[in-house]
Amino acid sequence: DGGITQSPKYLFRKEGQNVTLSCEQNLNHDAMYWYRQDPGQGLRLIYYSQIVNDFQKGDIAEGYSVSREKKESFPLTVTSAQKNPTAFYLCASSLRDIRGYGYTFGSGTRLTVV
């Protein structure tokens, strides 16, 4: 079955460390997105990519970086510059230019700073 896989499910980061969250999809979707969700709050867009080798900053890109070298993969790196990284991170994918096509979400990665 096609889907979108995020790993790991739980991740612990020490102060000053960079960590990378994985997001892989086998849905042949063009577009991929990273969101951050804090407890009791909505989704905030970090980065998104509409095609391979291209990506754009979202609303809260500072302290994060991404790459899109393959259509299937869109990893997110949380750098040491991100001062408050503890949150639930969601990856999503979708087709482009198809009216009415929604997002498929992964099951999320919960990142905790220790």
Place this chain on the structure above:
Amino acid sequence: GDSVTQMEGPVTLSEEAFLTINCTYTATGYPSLFWYVQYPGEGLQLLLKATKADDKGSNKGFEATYRKETTSFHLEKGSVQVSDSAVYFCALRDTNAGKSTFGDGTTLTVKP
């Protein structure tokens, strides 16, 4: 820019009660509208959608109608169950099928 405003929660209902979660939007062009559901500790799942005025999206007993004149897409269910307890997000996707804009989510708790 585009925006989505949802009814603030939390919403607490008894089993078999009627549910309405209000959603209004502001957008240029003619967006597609969506409702997503998020169960605890999980990602969001697409619940239903509508792509043009007066379209009704429906799934699992939930319904929402695209009202262009009132720029609304309210979620309804006639008889909620405990298993419907979750966070519900209203969203729009712009005319050119680019990024989606999400509301802040409404937490629903259904008590037996």
